[in-house]
Amino acid sequence: xxxxxxxxxxxIVNWMHRKRDPIGYARKIGVKLGEDxxxxxxxxxxSEPYLVSLGSHVSVTDSNFITHDxxxxxxxxxxxxxxxxxxxxxxNNVFIGMGCTILxxxxxxxxxxxxxxxxxxxxxxxxxxxxxxxxxKIKSLDEYKAGVLPRCVDSKLMTPSxxxxxxxxxxxxxx
Numbered sequence: 001x002x003x004x005x006x007x008x009x010x011x012i013v014n015w016m017h018r019k020r021d022p023i024g025y026a027r028k029i030g031v032k033l034g035e036d037x038x039x040x041x042x043x044x045x046x047s048e049p050y051l052v053s054l055g056s057h058v059s060v061t062d063s064n065f066i067t068h069d070x071x072x073x074x075x076x077x078x079x080x081x082x083x084x085x086x087x088x089x090x091x092n093n094v095f096i097g098m099g100c101t102i103l104x105x106x107x108x109x110x111x112x113x114x115x116x117x118x119x120x121x122x123x124x125x126x127x128x129x130x131x132x133x134x135x136x137k138i139k140s141l142d143e144y145k146a147g148v149l150p151r152c153v154d155s156k157l158m159t160p161s162x163x164x165x166x167x168x169x170x171x172x173x174x175x
Contacts, residue, residue, distance in 0.1 A: 034058065034092065041098070048085060055092035055110070063100040091126065100135075111141050 022039040029049040034056030041062035045052050048067040054060075069084035076082075086105035090096075094108055097116035102108070107123040114120060115131030115138070124130050128137045129144045139147075153170065155163045167173075 051085070051087040052090075053087070054090045055094065057093045058090055058096070059094070060096045060100075061098040061116075063096050063098070063102065065102045067104050069104055113141070113144060 022043065023033060023037060026039070026043070026045065026049070027033055029045060031045050031049045032053035034054060036056055037054055037058045037060075039060050043060050043062070044064045046064070046066050046068065049065075051067040052065045065088050067085055067088055072079075072082050072084050084104065088102050088104065088106050090102075090108045091110035091112065093110055094112045094114070096102070096114045097118065099117045100114055100120065101118075102120045105123075106120050108114070108120070109124060109126030109128075111127045112124055113129045114124070114135060115129070117133070118131050118135040119133045120130070121134040124135065124137075127141045129139045129141060130136060131138050153167070155166055158166060
């Protein structure tokens with residue numbers, strides 16, 4: 001009974017640490033992180049977080065890093081000790097959109113954008129935008145920049161209330 005209470009307390013403390021300081025929590029569980037990384041929402045590093053490394057200036061939203069392939073379960077009777085495990089390496093200046101899954105052995109190059117909901121099954125070279133299931137290159141980073149910058153607005157440094165007023169006015173939204 002006492003062990004169950006202690007385990008519950010540890011889980012609660014870890015959950016609070018994960019919510020309050022997700023970067024600190026990731027480091028605590030063994031994820032290697034560069035500088036200026038950010039996590040939005042819940043980022044899951046699976047059962048071998050020490051096999052995941054993220055470069056500097058990496059942004060991840062509600063995504064999963066899976067360093068093992070549980071499918072070898074079907075061979076367990078024949079090969080009781082077998083595991084399929086591989087590290088995941090993410091380069092510098094990478095954006096991983098909401099709901100992505102990164103599979104074992106994947107290396108993601110520098111200057112990469114991965115679209116929301118993508119499943120990354122193979123390594124992704126630098127300087128590209130990838131999306132889909134499985135993730136495939138949809139354009140170069142330069143093509144993405146040329147297409148998105150004309151549609152951008154300079155609202156990032158505004159206060160929330162100023163940003164709301166600005167965007168409602170820009171898009172002619174009424175209350």
